[in-house]
Amino acid sequence: MAFRSLGAFLDELESAGDLLRVHGPVSRDLELTEIARRTIARDGPALLFENVVGAEMPVAMNVLGSTRRIARALGVEDLGATAVRIGELARLRPPAGIGAALRDLGGTLDLLKTVRSLGPTRVTSAPCQEASTDRVDLDRLPIARCWPSDGGRTITFPIVVTKDPETGEPHTGIYRLQQYGPDTLGFHAQLHRVGRSNLAKWAARGERMPVAVAIGADPATLLAGLAPVPEGVSNFVFASFLRSEPLALVRARTVDLEVPAESEIVLEGYVDPKEERVEGPFGDHTGYYSAPEPFPVLHVTHLTRRARPVYLHTVTGKPPTEDAVLGKAVERIFLPVVRLLLPEIVEMNLPVEGLFINVGIVAIQKRYPGQARKVMHALWGLGQMMFTRYLVVVDEDVDVHDLSEVLYRVGLQADPARDLEIVEGPVDQLSISNALPNLGGKIGIDATRKGPRDGFPRPWPEEIRADAATVARIDALARSEPGLARLWGRPPT
Numbered sequence: 001m002a003f004r005s006l007g008a009f010l011d012e013l014e015s016a017g018d019l020l021r022v023h024g025p026v027s028r029d030l031e032l033t034e035i036a037r038r039t040i041a042r043d044g045p046a047l048l049f050e051n052v053v054g055a056e057m058p059v060a061m062n063v064l065g066s067t068r069r070i071a072r073a074l075g076v077e078d079l080g081a082t083a084v085r086i087g088e089l090a091r092l093r094p095p096a097g098i099g100a101a102l103r104d105l106g107g108t109l110d111l112l113k114t115v116r117s118l119g120p121t122r123v124t125s126a127p128c129q130e131a132s133t134d135r136v137d138l139d140r141l142p143i144a145r146c147w148p149s150d151g152g153r154t155i156t157f158p159i160v161v162t163k164d165p166e167t168g169e170p171h172t173g174i175y176r177l178q179q180y181g182p183d184t185l186g187f188h189a190q191l192h193r194v195g196r197s198n199l200a201k202w203a204a205r206g207e208r209m210p211v212a213v214a215i216g217a218d219p220a221t222l223l224a225g226l227a228p229v230p231e232g233v234s235n236f237v238f239a240s241f242l243r244s245e246p247l248a249l250v251r252a253r254t255v256d257l258e259v260p261a262e263s264e265i266v267l268e269g270y271v272d273p274k275e276e277r278v279e280g281p282f283g284d285h286t287g288y289y290s291a292p293e294p295f296p297v298l299h300v301t302h303l304t305r306r307a308r309p310v311y312l313h314t315v316t317g318k319p320p321t322e323d324a325v326l327g328k329a330v331e332r333i334f335l336p337v338v339r340l341l342l343p344e345i346v347e348m349n350l351p352v353e354g355l356f357i358n359v360g361i362v363a364i365q366k367r368y369p370g371q372a373r374k375v376m377h378a379l380w381g382l383g384q385m386m387f388t389r390y391l392v393v394v395d396e397d398v399d400v401h402d403l404s405e406v407l408y409r410v411g412l413q414a415d416p417a418r419d420l421e422i423v424e425g426p427v428d429q430l431s432i433s434n435a436l437p438n439l440g441g442k443i444g445i446d447a448t449r450k451g452p453r454d455g456f457p458r459p460w461p462e463e464i465r466a467d468a469a470t471v472a473r474i475d476a477l478a479r480s481e482p483g484l485a486r487l488w489g490r491p492p493t
């Protein structure tokens with residue numbers, strides 16, 4: 001089921017008992033953060049603050065802060081179902097030759113039909129434009145200060161819409177916007193983001209970049225907005241695909257961009273490529289404050305909104321946080337795309353402890369010498385996987401989600417003199433331990449078993465495992481010995 005708006009999703013959460021209304025007066029400065037932090041730590045519900053001091057509208061938080069809510073937002077029991085659909089979509093490529101074309105025709109045509117029917121629709125009148133003004137006063141929005149040393153109040157969960165001036169292709173990313181004044185915001189699109197490459201293209205033409213910001217879209221559009229969809233694929237098409245229903249777009253009032261019609265609030269304006277201003281500090285995904293740094297400036301020239309909007313907010317920091325839960329969901333649903341490009345990858349884990357970008361563990365089906373290194377380099381060349389600083393490759397029978405098992409394999413099966421691949425390249429802008437910003441080291445650890453083909457001259461020892469006959473005999477014994485059955489659980493018959 002597709003939720004048409006944030007409000008519709010909040011209604012659904014409330015009837016499912018997964019939303020808590022907070023009635024008491026709460027300050028938007030620091031107090032929203034503390035309440036959300038404690039709630040997420042207990043895997044608690046979405047929060048709707050009805051009385052934020054001085055605010056004209058309620059504030060929603062922790063809306064996608066649990067896997068069950070993300071699954072509900074996508075209308076699935078578990079995210080595996082969405083992963084399968086994305087895998088099918090990604091497999092859609094021109095068939096090689098007439099034979100393959102005929103063979104694939106049925107399934108491919110069905111899926112193509114679905115994808116075509118899922119392009120966004122255009123509407124001329126939209127809830128997000130029920131009210132509008134040119135006299136922008138951002139102080140009337142409940143923009144919050146998240147952490148004590150933040151450089152300012154910050155819009156933390158905006159869908160920022162830009163477009164490529166050459167192709168006209170729209171793009172969305174979640175880039176925080178720190179408030180400078182009544183109509184100016186810091187445009188925190190990091191160096192590697194599509195929002196930044198679009199800005200460079202507008203700069204090359206000597207033009208300002210038009211920008212629209214949707215605050216509080218429907219949950220699937222929000223997810224599509226932060227997902228690392230390949231460059232050239234519109235997040236709006238992907239949003240329609242996730243919703244299994246076309247997303248309604250409306251033309252923004254004063255800039256040549258489209259925005260989700262059911263958004264709560266829309267800011268319209270521009271970024272002048274010649275202008276920068278110091279942004280930060282800001283309590284970031286890393287659990288540290290990101291240092292003040294120059295970033296482009298977003299001038300807001302027009303604001304539209306629903307008659308009674310809800311303001312959507314989130315807080316970053318050391319996990320557990322809402323963005324960490326979202327990061328895990330993105331890892332799960334995009335695994336089939338990674339596997340399409342690297343079919344030898346059986347499983348992948350980007351642990352929350354590694355903030356998704358610092359540490360990656362992949363299990364591979366190894367067929368030839370050097371394959372683990374090939375996988376490392378391929379991943380370092382794949383979208384945002386380029387930021388992975390520690391990449392561990394294990395054999396297919398290792399459970400990548402069992403970190404003690406992974407550590408056991410690394411300690412035992414990797415030889416530091418031979419199995420490390422150390423390279424230098426781009427690292428995430430938020431990364432703190434590299435000497436130069438955006439550039440640093442990465443290490444790949446090949447913890448797969450080695451054999452003569454890998455240049456390993458010694459015989460690889462046999463792993464100790466109980467033999468099947470003994471296991472079966474002891475299972476039978478446990479069935480007739482209540483003490484053992486109690487201790488171990490009743491073995492399957």
Ligand SMILES: Cc1cc2nc3c(=O)[nH]c(=O)nc-3n(C[C@H](O)[C@H](O)[C@H](O)COP(=O)(O)O)c2cc1C
Pocket residue numbers: 156157172173174175176177188189190191192193194195225226227228229314316323326
């Ligand atoms: C809550 C949240 C806040 C984020 N804030 C920022 C940000 O301030 N700057 C940024 O560049 N990316 C931020 N991101 C990450 C991007 O939205 C995400 O990587 C997305 O894929 C954008 O990449 P793209 O613009 O290259 O497509 C944030 C993500 C989340 C979930």
